[in-house]
Amino acid sequence: MDGVLADIYGQLIRYELQSSGTELFRENLYGQDEIVAFPNxxxxxxxxxxxxxxxxxEDAVDTLKELSQHYEIFIVSAAMEFPNSLEDKYHWLxxxxxxxxxxxxxxxxxxxxxxxxxMIDDHFKNLDYFDGTTLLFEQPHNSEKxxxxxxxxxxxxxxxxxxx
Amino acid sequence: MDGVLADIYGQLIRYELQSSGTELFRENLYGQDEIVAFPNxxxxxxxxxxxxxxxxxEDAVDTLKELSQHYEIFIVSAAMEFPNSLEDKYHWLxxxxxxxxxxxxxxxxxxxxxxxxxMIDDHFKNLDYFDGTTLLFEQPHNSEKxxxxxxxxxxxxxxxxxxx
Numbered sequence: 001m002d003g004v005l006a007d008i009y010g011q012l013i014r015y016e017l018q019s020s021g022t023e024l025f026r027e028n029l030y031g032q033d034e035i036v037a038f039p040n041x042x043x044x045x046x047x048x049x050x051x052x053x054x055x056x057x058e059d060a061v062d063t064l065k066e067l068s069q070h071y072e073i074f075i076v077s078a079a080m081e082f083p084n085s086l087e088d089k090y091h092w093l094x095x096x097x098x099x100x101x102x103x104x105x106x107x108x109x110x111x112x113x114x115x116x117x118x119m120i121d122d123h124f125k126n127l128d129y130f131d132g133t134t135l136l137f138e139q140p141h142n143s144e145k146x147x148x149x150x151x152x153x154x155x156x157x158x159x160x161x162x163x164x
Numbered sequence: 165m166d167g168v169l170a171d172i173y174g175q176l177i178r179y180e181l182q183s184s185g186t187e188l189f190r191e192n193l194y195g196q197d198e199i200v201a202f203p204n205x206x207x208x209x210x211x212x213x214x215x216x217x218x219x220x221x222e223d224a225v226d227t228l229k230e231l232s233q234h235y236e237i238f239i240v241s242a243a244m245e246f247p248n249s250l251e252d253k254y255h256w257l258x259x260x261x262x263x264x265x266x267x268x269x270x271x272x273x274x275x276x277x278x279x280x281x282x283m284i285d286d287h288f289k290n291l292d293y294f295d296g297t298t299l300l301f302e303q304p305h306n307s308e309k310x311x312x313x314x315x316x317x318x319x320x321x322x323x324x325x326x327x328x
Contacts, residue, residue: 074277080266086250102244103274109267113238115279115295131279 001077001089003122003139005064005097006054012037015044031144045082052088056096059156065099067163074116075100078126080109120159124148135159165241165253167286167303169228169261170218172209176201179208195308209246216252220260223320229263231327238280239264242290244273284323288312299323 002008013024016038029037044050067073075093079085086107093105106114111126119130120137127134127150136142136150153159166172177188180202193201208214231237239257243249250271257269270278275290283294284301291298291314300306300314301323317323 076277080254080269080271083251083254083266086254086271087247090244090247090250101273102247105244106270106272106277107244107250108270108272109265113240113270113279114277116277 001075001079001093002051002054004120004137005057005060005075006051006092007057008054009140011050011054012041012044015047015050016040019044026140029140032141034141037140046084048084049088051079051082051085052092054092057156059160061096063156063160064097066160068099070164071118072104073100074104074106074114076106076108076111076114076119078109078111078123079107118163120153124150135162165239165243165257166215166218168284168301169221169224169239170215170256171221172218173304175214175218176205176208179211179214180204183208190304193304196305198305201304210248212248213252215243215246215249216256218256221320223324225260227320227324228261230324232263234328235282236268237264238268238270238278240270240272240275240278240283242273242275242287243271282327284317288314299326 009026009029013026017023019040024037034041064073075097077089079089089107090105093100108114111121112129114130116132118133118135119127120135121127122137122139122142124142124145127136128148134150136147136152138152138154153162173190173193177190181187183204188201198205202208228237239261241253243253253271254269257264272278275285276293278294280296282297282299283291284299285291286301286303286306288306288309291300292312298314300311300316302316302318317326
């Protein structure tokens with residue numbers, strides 16, 4: 001969800017500007033881990049409303065809707081670190097991805113417990129343990145790292161071309 | 165979680181008594197599906213606080229704590245039908261099972277997406293799709309049904325004897 005459907009970088013940049021007046025630019029954050037790029041990120045991520053008002057990543061809604069005609073899609077989010085996010089994430093999905101039924105939403109801690117055929121994720125810690133096909137969704141924090149055996153995709157149009 | 169760690173029957177009986185004055189007795193509910201046994205159950209389950217104040221099933225805490233010395237335990241709860249329950253369930257687990265780290269909590273809709281070695285659950289709809297060993301935790305709604313290939317356990321002492 002975060003970094004694949006929800007534009008968490010955009011949201012963190014917005015929160016940082018609002019709270020400290022510091023303006024960060026996405027293009028300066030390439031190659032940095034999120035914790036380095038956003039020292040106040042964990043504080044913001046635990047605020048009620050942070051995930052509820054996050055922008056949607058470009059083409060995610062249309063592509064996922066199209067994919068859902070051909071695949072059974074589960075939205076799996078590592079949300080448990082931020083308990084204040086749980087209901088926000090549910091309602092965010094209900095607003096933007098209302099074609100995904102509640103049965104297919106998973107809010108978890110560690111994604112090692114998830115099975116499926118294809119996993120699209122921006123973090124190696126999730127993809128590395130997955131049994132099926134893996135797609136590494138590019139985000140600044142993984143942009144300068146080795147693919148580690150995963151296929152890198154840069155946007156939802158690429159995913160569409162691969163999977164449809 | 166529900167019907168295995170949390171005594172949802174006890175909580176539904178309490179809510180029914182408080183809301184309508186009707187006193188239900190667990191022993192009269194054997195063999196009935198929950199939806200039949202508790203016609204107002206879905207309404208109660210969607211109230212804030214319902215899952216937060218549920219009683220814990222006997223011996224669940226001590227046994228799970230002991231098991232956690234030998235197994236990696238994930239708590240997987242089909243919570244998504246009741247979005248008001250999400251944060252309540254997180255905080256309930258944090259109160260009663262604080263030895264389970266947040267990384268090992270999963271709140272989902274459909275448990276078909278879960279993998280693991282052993283699943284303990286009171287519902288066939290969850291156990292029937294699981295790839296590993298399955299333990300059917302007895303609750304009134306499943307008490308008169310065929311085991312459907314799962315091993316039936318009646319309480320946490322039985323689970324302790326099986327797994328330790």
